[in-house]
Amino acid sequence: MSEVFKGSFTQQEAIPEAGIEAAIRVMRHGRLHRYNTVPGELSETALLEQEFAQSVGAKYCIAVASGGYAMATALRAIGVRPGDRVLSNAFTLAPVPGAVAAVSAVPVFVGVTPSLTIDLDDLEAKSGDAKVLLLSHMRGHICDMDRLMAICNSAGITVIEDCAHTMGAAWKGVPSGRFGTVGCYSCQTYKHVNSGEGGFFVTDDAEVAARAVILSGSYMLYERHLAAPPKEAFETVRYETPNISGRMDNLRAAILRPQIAALATQCARWNALYRRLESGLRGTPGLEVIERPEQETIVGSSIQFLLTDWPAERIRDVIARCAARGVELKWFGAREPVGFTSRYDSWRYAPAAPMPASDRILDGIVDMRVPLTFSEEDCELIARIIRAEVGAVWQDAA
Ligand SMILES: *Cc1c(COP(=O)(O)O)cnc(C)c1O
Secondary structure (H helix, E strand, O other): OOOOOOOOOOOOOOOOHHHHHHHHHHHHHOOOOOOOOOOOOOOHHHHHHHHHHHHHOOOEEEEEOOHHHHHHHHHHHOOOOOOOEEEEEOEOOOHHHHHHHHOOOEEEEEOEOOOOOEOHHHHHHOOOOOOEEEEEOHHHOOOOHHHHHHHHHHHOOEEEEEOOOOOOOEEOOEEOOOOOOEEEEEOOOOOOOOOOOOEEEEEOOHHHHHHHHHHHOOOOOHHHOOOOOOHHHHOOHHHHOOOOOOEOOHHHHHHHHHHHHOHHHHHHHHHHHHHHHHHHHOOOOOOEEOOOOOOEEOOOOEEEEEOOOOOHHHHHHHHHHHHHOOOOOEEOOOOOOOOOOOEHHHOOOOOOOOOHHHHHHHOOEEEEEOOOOOOHHHHHHHHHHHHHHHHHHHHHHO
């Protein structure tokens, strides 16, 4: 009898009790809108912003409706105009090129390396093509940020970081989201904190922060923020910047505050699960584990491996065999998208020339979510199942 895994790949943990209680308090008093406060009251949203800013060492933070909203706001706040070109990853998820499209700008896709990070040689080659890079730390893989920033600084490119998969992660000890002008994070259920929907925008630039506050829909109530720039920063910005509503509310903020406080502990738990999976998969014939550089502080909330140069039908076979044993893998490289899109050629509103070297990598990427409802034993079992099924298909091919 072969082993079967019975857990759910989409089941996250419950909201911490402190978050549930805080949310109930907000519902009892009824002041859910972030600017609906009684005299002397600090809103949950304003406190959350202050706490998140502190946690990543940013001067300013704005809590918003989603990660996608944070990215579009970042592009607007740094002055991207319709028709401008924006460099971004060929391998990421749909909200990233979607944020570029939201401001009627044009994505210019940069290739992916076998480490699943942005191809810095390709970035360098395309660095004359655009003045902005929307960099996605897709699936938590952080590229050599020193080299990336050197390329962008010398080409005059403003960097926005998409940290949907790197909240809590770092490069050489510097939190992800703190290299570029703006860092954007998601609080959506499948990311590292869970308020259903939500996002953060962080920056040290007072003018960019002031624009983001107004864009998010602050009306003229920006003085009620605790992590916004001083009111002088709003002097002209407030007349020139449209309100494109996308605020966070106090109910979500109440749910999030204890999760931000517990983030480091949660990240350590994710990494313990990740390392079990990684060591269980390492050495499987035909399968490449993605080696993580030592400069990277990871958050292993998902794991990827490569089945490079495998024919499509054999990859499908692996996915199906694992699914039959309860292990839900996603083939990110599928040419025909199912459920999600993660490759540049799926976004046909933004045509791009083919990138054969990237295609070879994309074609072989297999992904698995690692929810914290799994135990370390679960991860060992999952790795045994993948190892056995990849092995079986590999042997058939030999
Ligand atoms: C989820 C996600 C986002 C955006 O998050 P939302 O909060 O769902 O808008 C951005 N980038 C990547 C890579 C994501 O996976």
